[in-house]
Amino acid sequence: MRIELVGWDIGGAHLKAVALTDTGAIADVRQYPCPLWLGLERLESALSEAVNELGIDSSCRHAVTMTGELTDHFEDRMTGVQTLIATMLRRFGPEGILVFAGRVGFLRADAVQPRHALDVASANWLASASLIAHRLREPALFVDIGSTTTDLVVLGGGEVRARGYTDYDRLRYDELIYTGVVRTSAMALADELPFEGEWVNLMAEHFATTADIYRLTGELAEHTDQMPAADDGEKSIAGSERRLARLVGRDREDGTAEQWRQLALCLRERQLARITRAIERQFSRNTLPAESPLVGAGAGRFLARVLAARSGRPYVDAIDLLPRPTVTTALPVSDCLPAAAVALLARPFLEKA
Numbered sequence: 584m585r586i587e588l589v590g591w592d593i594g595g596a597h598l599k600a601v602a603l604t605d606t607g608a609i610a611d612v613r614q615y616p617c618p619l620w621l622g623l624e625r626l627e628s629a630l631s632e633a634v635n636e637l638g639i640d641s642s643c644r645h646a647v648t649m650t651g652e653l654t655d656h657f658e659d660r661m662t663g664v665q666t667l668i669a670t671m672l673r674r675f676g677p678e679g680i681l682v683f684a685g686r687v688g689f690l691r692a693d694a695v696q697p698r699h700a701l702d703v704a705s706a707n708w709l710a711s712a713s714l715i716a717h718r719l720r721e722p723a724l725f726v727d728i729g730s731t732t733t734d735l736v737v738l739g740g741g742e743v744r745a746r747g748y749t750d751y752d753r754l755r756y757d758e759l760i761y762t763g764v765v766r767t768s769a770m771a772l773a774d775e776l777p778f779e780g781e782w783v784n785l786m787a788e789h790f791a792t793t794a795d796i797y798r799l800t801g802e803l804a805e806h807t808d809q810m811p812a813a814d815d816g817e818k819s820i821a822g823s824e825r826r827l828a829r830l831v832g833r834d835r836e837d838g839t840a841e842q843w844r845q846l847a848l849c850l851r852e853r854q855l856a857r858i859t860r861a862i863e864r865q866f867s868r869n870t871l872p873a874e875s876p877l878v879g880a881g882a883g884r885f886l887a888r889v890l891a892a893r894s895g896r897p898y899v900d901a902i903d904l905l906p907r908p909t910v911t912t913a914l915p916v917s918d919c920l921p922a923a924a925v926a927l928l929a930r931p932f933l934e935k936a
Contacts, residue, residue, distance in 0.1 A: 589645050601923040664704050709745075714924040715738065718904040722870075746868075758865075821835065
């Protein structure tokens with residue numbers, strides 16, 4: 584089975600890759616830790632690992648989207664976009680690399696100009712939403728809950744009907760919420776929580792992350808948690824209990840397993856409330872029928888299913904709208920939907936090239 588095309592989503596914390604065969608079937612899905620804020624060599628290392636594991640050769644073609652330009656390794660987004668594209672060009676050469684430039688469409692990597700930077704920057708959400716809109720056709724709210732962020736995108740008639748495009752506008756319109764199920768600092772979810780019958784102010788320290796919350800609730804798929812824990816400690820029930828206990832100024836031994844689980848459930852409710860508030864805002868635009876489904880994607884799509892059930896709306900899993908992998912893949916394709924989307928959307932353009 585020959586890999587013909589690889590879709591890449593270059594994030595600030597992860598590199599995601601989805602490989603297609605010459606028939607357009609999904610051959611593999613991979614995610615690699617890639618903390619770009621620690622230096623560009625982290626991307627180089629992740630790319631090397633992906634090339635080896637996927638069996639990429641010089642005949643393979645590539646489609647690229649990104650959010651990694653936001654990391655503070657780069658002075659600004661334009662510099663980040665140019666640097667990441669230059670890295671891909673050095674690795675794979677100028678032939679057969681398309682960069683997703685959002686509203687502009689796909690551009691040859693060696694033809695991307697500084698004026699395109701803001702179209703390329705953080706456009707991965709639009710790739711995912713465009714693919715889902717094309718495949719679903721009916722009105723829906725696309726809910727992509729990842730490790731770090733949540734995207735909410737109104738879809739209708741096969742089109743994306745978002746209000747915002749830039750990160751700034753999408754933050755204003757509640758279409759981008761900086762909350763996810765792995766990397767979000769737990770302290771960002773609440774100022775106080777109930778513990779032992781009292782309201783306790785939380786310590787504003789990066790003691791725990793949402794990965795700890797969902798490990799204790801039993802909802803976390805461990806393959807999604809590739810970054811070090813907040814204390815660089817063990818990723819276990821005991822480790823997560825210890826980290827969450829610190830938020831209320833206690834040690835793990837000061838409480839029971841059920842108390843720490845209840846603390847996790849309270850934090851889960853705060854995160855659900857934040858996303859629910861944003862979902863209600865999208866439906867208030869009156870562009871979606873009340874019965875429109877939520878389409879869940881990302882590592883946290885288990886929360887999208889919960890949100891749909893609570894609101895009484897249908898739920899559609901994005902994985903059911905995508906081509907089935909030809910083999911068992913390393914992780915679900917909807918966990919790496921932007922990478923899959925740019926690969927599937929770019930394939931017709933590369934066929935014409």
